[in-house]
Amino acid sequence: MQTAKQTKTPNSTLDKAKKGKPITIVNLPQGNIRSQLIRLGITEGDTLKCIERLPGGTIVVQKNRQEIAVGFDLAKKISVIIQS
């Protein structure tokens, strides 16, 4: 399942997402935080919308009506495809 998803190559990390632009999650970091992200609805292959990028790199993403804030240090470890 993982290999199937890695056919898409990431071109950036989540902290560089731009406000208003859709992003596709390619790879999440390992460990407990991975499971927490999946539970909140952020999984590899998902396309989310970045609704805010705060100075310093805290990212707020939206999936349906759900808004989730991701701290800079975590966002750095999530590789994504930023769609232009």
Add this chain to the structure above:
Amino acid sequence: MKSDNIVNLNSVKESQINFDESLQLVKKEKVVLVGNPNVGKSCVFNYLSGMYVDVSNFPGTTVSLIKSNYKGKDVYDTPGIYGVSSFNDEEKVAKEIILDADVVLNIVNALHLERDLFLTQQLIDMGKRVTVLLNFSDELKKRKIRISTAKLSEHLGVEIIETSAVNKTGFDKIDYAIEHAKVGNQQLDLHFMLQQVMDKSIPQAEALLILEGDQETSDKYNIPNGTADEREKIYIGRRNRVNEIVDIVEFEDSKKGEIFNLLGRLSLTPLTGIPILLVMLTLVYFFIGDFVSQQIVNYTEKVIGKGVFEYNVKSFVADYTPSTIDVQVLDQNNNVVEQKIFAFKDGINANQQLANEFKNFSSKPGTVSEFHYSNPFVRLFFGEFGVITMTITYLLFLLTPLVIGFYFVMALLEDSGYLPRLATMLDRAFNKIGLNGRAVIPIMLGFGCITMANITTRLLGTEREKSIVTAILQFTIPCSAQLAVITVLLSGVGIQSLLIFAGVIFTVLITLSTVLNKMLPGESSPLLIDLPIMRFPRMSNVAKKTFFRSYGFMKEAGFWFFVGALAVGIMEITGLLNVWQNLLAPLTTTWLKLPREAASAFVMGMVRRDFGAAGLFHMHLSAMQATVAIITITLFVPCIASFVVMLKERGWKEGIAIWIGTWVTAFFIGGLVAQIII
């Protein structure tokens, strides 16, 4: 089959209990309320138990289990969780009771189906008897979203009950919900994986946790837990299944941009968020700092407390005991126009002639009477700092309005959904001191009550974050009661003092947390927070919350205030206070440059910090002296209640270290400031 497993496993002990219970013909069913944060669990629990539980619009309010009784069943409220495992304290607490549950009432926020059904499916996969309460169904209509409960029920294989916690619709079906709870549908491949573990006679719920890599459970049965890959496979499978179900059951008629959504967005970015924060703080300042602490307190404390309550109690006592009464007549500018001192050797009643003269004189408008009693025990209870007179005035007529005002504002902020957004905005700033934005929640709560805030540190991700925030709370954050006294003291002495005070405390906060961040091993956790919808605070919710928190606070504070006042009173009578003052005199008079009586404020301060500050009311301090005194008292040791809670939460080593640290810091910094500004 499920119950067979349980009986097999839990050997003698369990069957003993069953035997006892069958003797009494009572087998109490365990009904457990489970849900993500902010789904209205506590509302449902309040309804079932008739008990009040704090309801908040931010994660982490229910940190422990609450148990109650409903129609012969045990009902448990659990902390809000996103899934069952052991990632944090909340989950550990919830996991234990879910494993034990006979029936799980899973409360789901209809607006966040995709997020919430992940937990629902996990509960179903555990093989628990589940019914889903689809809460916030009223909000669905407002937002033009439709959910087909029939289809949802069909896919999950459990009953779905639509409810609205706000106006309690659907709550009458809860009996039905409990009775018709059933084991739902699970995916076939997971079912086979589970079967392999269950063959080792492990109940389904625990088998699932083992497959999902829960260390605690696999240790219990002494078998290896699932690999990270297995957990991942299960999680992603479940996530996909939930997404599919949501696609089938949910329909959105039209998207509706609401003004509150906009406000929510605006409060996230610093550009607009900081002005919003400032506007909010200004409003809070005018409400608490001006309206409540000046206008309301002036009336309640001076007119009702001192003028009516204390005067009547004191003159009643003076009727029967030897006393001297100093009566002053004041003009409009508080200048003494006339003054008479009445001495009653055996109480007012014993000398009718002088009594009449006193009554005539003191009935003039603008009179202030000071009662002095010669009997030390009477003084202890009814004197100027009397355990009964001063304590009641202070608690009921000064503190109560302020505490209510503060909790009202906190309740408004919580209920609106603003706090998680504030946490997000401040995240980067908190990163610099080794925390993430979430830390803003215990710190804000600390401005209400440090004791309460100490418990809330549990919602932080790592031990080092908990340590840093606990230290910040005990060292630097003044609680609402203390803040109240500080506001009153500072409002008379000008903006300069306020700036010095805020500047010094803020500097200590930054220094302390930076040092701790460097010293403590490990790394802090990154921010990952779910932002609840912004909404207009519900007044009934706010009113309830304000009432119960204020009541709880006063109940707790009241007792310790009496203890503190009694301690100081006894020390005064026995002369110990004098010894203490002499002991600290070099520190207070030369280093802090305060009157030597200020030392007694520190005795009070050990019991509750605000008493310490209250003790300063009666001293005639210059503006700069008041500033130094307030800085020292704020940095001084936490009150007894929060000290005890801190020991429980953080262990005695850390607790004692913080306690001693506050002594050193308070006197060192206070003195340093005194040397500069006085």
